[in-house]
Amino acid sequence: MSEPAKITLEVQRYHPEQDSGPRWQRYTVPYTAEMSVLEGLQYIKDHLDGSLTFRWSCRMAICGSCGCMIDGEPELACHVFLRDYAPGPVRVAALDHFPIQRDLVIDHSDFLEKLETVHSYLIPAEERTPADGTHRQTPQAMADYYDYAQCINCLLCYAACPQYGWHPDFAGPAALALLQRYNLDDRDGGHRLRERVIDAEQGVWGCTLVGYCSEVCPKGVDPARAINQNKAGSAARYLLGWWRPGRRRGEDRE
Amino acid sequence: MKRSHEPPLWLLFGAGGLLAALLGPALILLTGVVVPVAAERGVEVLGYEATRELLARPLVGVLLALSLGVVLWHAAHRIYHTLRDLGMRAGQGVWWACYGSAAIGTLVAIGAVIALW
Ligand code: SF4
Numbered sequence: 001m002s003e004p005a006k007i008t009l010e011v012q013r014y015h016p017e018q019d020s021g022p023r024w025q026r027y028t029v030p031y032t033a034e035m036s037v038l039e040g041l042q043y044i045k046d047h048l049d050g051s052l053t054f055r056w057s058c059r060m061a062i063c064g065s066c067g068c069m070i071d072g073e074p075e076l077a078c079h080v081f082l083r084d085y086a087p088g089p090v091r092v093a094a095l096d097h098f099p100i101q102r103d104l105v106i107d108h109s110d111f112l113e114k115l116e117t118v119h120s121y122l123i124p125a126e127e128r129t130p131a132d133g134t135h136r137q138t139p140q141a142m143a144d145y146y147d148y149a150q151c152i153n154c155l156l157c158y159a160a161c162p163q164y165g166w167h168p169d170f171a172g173p174a175a176l177a178l179l180q181r182y183n184l185d186d187r188d189g190g191h192r193l194r195e196r197v198i199d200a201e202q203g204v205w206g207c208t209l210v211g212y213c214s215e216v217c218p219k220g221v222d223p224a225r226a227i228n229q230n231k232a233g234s235a236a237r238y239l240l241g242w243w244r245p246g247r248r249r250g251e252d253r254e
Numbered sequence: 255m256k257r258s259h260e261p262p263l264w265l266l267f268g269a270g271g272l273l274a275a276l277l278g279p280a281l282i283l284l285t286g287v288v289v290p291v292a293a294e295r296g297v298e299v300l301g302y303e304a305t306r307e308l309l310a311r312p313l314v315g316v317l318l319a320l321s322l323g324v325v326l327w328h329a330a331h332r333i334y335h336t337l338r339d340l341g342m343r344a345g346q347g348v349w350w351a352c353y354g355s356a357a358i359g360t361l362v363a364i365g366a367v368i369a370l371w
């Protein structure tokens with residue numbers, strides 16, 4: 001049997017408690033055609049260096065936990081193959097724009113806080129109790145928001161967004177796409193609540209339509225579209241505020 | 255959360271983009287093909303006197319100057335945001351340079367058509 005092909009991985013290492021800054025470490029990994037980059041990292045952990053730290057769970061682009069920068073692009077490590085980077089060296093680093101907890105593991109608390117501000121849950125348009133039974137909707141009504149509901153919170157879009165990098169206050173692509181997912185749900189009545197986020201500096205107006213978020217999204221969510229669908233409505237509300245100044249001042253207060 | 259004051263800027267940006275997309279190809283066709291081809295055949299289209307006369311009509315002149323203004327505004331807005339995307343710490347100075355030059359361009363255009371009256 002011939003020797004298996006080998007690929008060099010340069011992995012970003014960083015232990016904030018010990019290291020003054022991130023550094024690169026090289027590993028040579030034997031690979032086969034069907035091995036993902038995640039499997040390469042797992043090979044390193046199992047056979048070469050047990051201290052390498054990274055997140056993963058599903059291994060099939062479902063859980064959203066294995067996001068990292070691969071040769072500078074935000075990717076799910078389980079969604080790209082080593083063969084496409086052979087013979088390397090391919091650089092694997094923690095997702096851009098997030099603090100590093102250790103090696104490839106980022107701290108995503110900022111995103112979780114933002115997710116809470118966008119009311120990304122169904123706020124029923126009419127009072128309902130469990131006795132009313134299933135809250136049904138037609139397949140056509142579901143199609144309106146279905147794409148936005150595919151988000152797996154992998155945060156590749158945040159790593160892709162230059163505006164999030166410069167202005168960490170910006171609610172960011174996934175949170176605003178999830179906001180739109182509920183706004184487009186015909187069973188939902190929470191629009192007014194979400195308008196505050198949409199109309200804010202940190203809301204849709206923080207987006208400059210770079211569009212890279214939609215390009216890197218592994219689930220075809222198209223957050224750039226979700227955000228920009230809201231600009232016309234937000235602008236209309238702004239003009240309406242000129243018309244009825246009391247209303248706008250009220251919204252400014254918070 | 256602080257309400258954004260971007261919407262008026264964005265609306266003008268949108269208007270400028272729409273206008274540029276609508277009029278741009280027509281202008282290219284007109285000035286790049288129709289006028290020279292007509293001139294070759296001895297027909298004057300958009301000649302100096304005729305154009306001047308058209309622009310001297312207040313409504314036409316002002317509308318044209320404003321159209322030019324929103325297209326300039328579109329450019330200013332895009333340039334400002336692209337600078338920010340590229341990581342430039344675009345503060346008040348850059349803001350005024352971008353939108354200010356669009357505003358000045360608009361005023362010059364309005365001034366020019368008024369001078370024709
Ligand atoms: S929008 Fe796409 S890239 Fe962003 S978190 Fe959701 S699945 Fe990931």
Ligand code: FES
Pocket residue numbers: 055056057058059060061062063064065066067076077078079
């Ligand atoms: S391991 Fe779950 S998305 Fe990659």
